[in-house]
Amino acid sequence: MPAARSGPADRTPIPLSVLTGFLGAGKTTLLNRLVADEGMADTALIINEFGEVGIDHLLVETANEDIVEMSSGCLCCTISGDLIRTLEDLVARRDAGEIRHFSRVVIETTGLADPAPVLHTIMNHNYLVYRYRLASVVTVVDAVNGMATLDAHAEAVKQAAMADRLVLTKTDLLGEGGSDGLDALKARLRELNPAAPMLDAARGEAVADRLFDAGLYDPEAKTPDVVRWLAAEAYDGNGHHEHEHEHDHGHDPNRHDEHIRAFCITTDQPIRATSLELFMELLRLQHGNGLLRLKGIVLLEEEPERPVVIHAVQHVFHPPIRLGQWPGDGARLTRLVCITRDVEKSQIEGLLEAFTDRLTDGGAAFRDMTLSLRPGGGR
Template identity: 55%
Template structure:
């Protein structure tokens, strides 16, 4: 049997009516997505009748292009484990990628948790990224009225603007809408679903560490320059957007690995619900020439992976966070408390060094 490398998993999400079905149809036709398994909730939700060949077994349908399509039977974990069993027993010849389509009302976090936290799945799968479809016609109203839609945008690695052929791209309304998306998630590229170029190449391989190649496109994955240079836009305070923000923590010197662990443990245990997403690359003191890749969703963090070398000349620690109802200054103070650079006034320094929970803004 040939060497097995973790299979990349992409999560396709987006609110009701955002165009996930049309987008899924289009990417399934791309030759780059051969040997892909698509996991959906109900076959009836996805218009792929023209691609169906036969139902090879309970819950699994083979498509004419060689891909597979299966429903979530019980738990997502069971469905993914069944795919691995089929691959290992030869019932599936090859499997190069998995795409999971969530329901329109779904919070994508539980899906990410399943991939990142289950001990068996972690051995066989790696999270490639979150793709969020956003309706260019009704997206503004959807964001105003549905917090789930806001979270779907906030955690995305790629934002796909659908129905752009029905709007005026030069209009002020569209400019404000795309600016709002950028404010919610400055690091995610906004891609039109009507781009003539092969769209699959823009949606997948988001840059996270790939064990099969031992490389990581950190610049593309973190896009920390977008977080540093984002433009602040004033929005209605009654909108959900006001509760979500994105920011970057940086540190020049290598960090003690125990201090890093304590910082992450305290942040996820005390603020897990507010920590929508966190990803980064960290220089650690024990082996500063081999940085760690950090990736978390709420209180669940993927096991840290050590790169064989820095992928570029920037050797700073860079942590990108997307949070909800969590003060950036609190996170920054906590981080610098553990890394030895407290960012507080002198009267608070002694209390901070003795008890990081004394940081102003801490919520138990």
């Protein structure tokens, strides 16, 4: 294909979204609708196997042995070898003009997949961090079987808890009296993930622009839209979501959900840049396995007018992003939005206080707390 198709190489980080959902949730149907969406015209879609997604009728040209072009303008490819190699190869071919230019990537995971390893890859690989920017995690939830799936499969719980957008499918298949079950499912999802908007696919709400422009990276402004991304207003002061209505969830309270916590920590106490690094390292060491997602904007002592955005998935922290000014109303507050498994708000809050308390030596706090993690308390 002619190199002229790509034009000058664009090194702006490419927004990348992850589309997940448990087996049978309806990802195939959603993808079929999305590839026909005008908002997907400049998107590269990475899926596991072409045979698993019924989009063959939309393929019009083979760019090479593993990349195809669709009539909608999308590119589509399989994961060849591993995800890192696929993403590196995709952007290299775009730069060389071998394939159509794209400005967004969507990765569809398998139904049984824990989304964390994919996010780890995107956030922790030096070259991928330079060329891509995580934009959103979209999780598809079956409205008919969703409650039973959440009861039976821990992976489904993690998929819902880590999402930036929740897409409800098959709501049109709910029978008489189905609204009660749907309300209970929505309430349960709100407990798992208070901040994620819920979109109804059957009503046409799950369109590309609403799914994949979640706010961490705004391709128009070329800056993180932290206000939309954090959505900290979805949490009350006690770390619980305020429901408009009370529902009887109708599920076994001893199945999975009691492990998931969703809360926001806020403080007006600044933290030194070096102490922030120590805080994140200790948080990774002590609670990494249970830190499903952490999003935050941090007030630095050295440069209070320039906050830092942090993002973590389990034990992997994305390189911090320094902003030129405070977003939104400009209030200078550290805000950490946390989705955790078996980690209480007080545990993370206590760590943060240890590094923001002016009477505490952050280095000593790190040393003492790290020693306490060793067998026998390090003594």
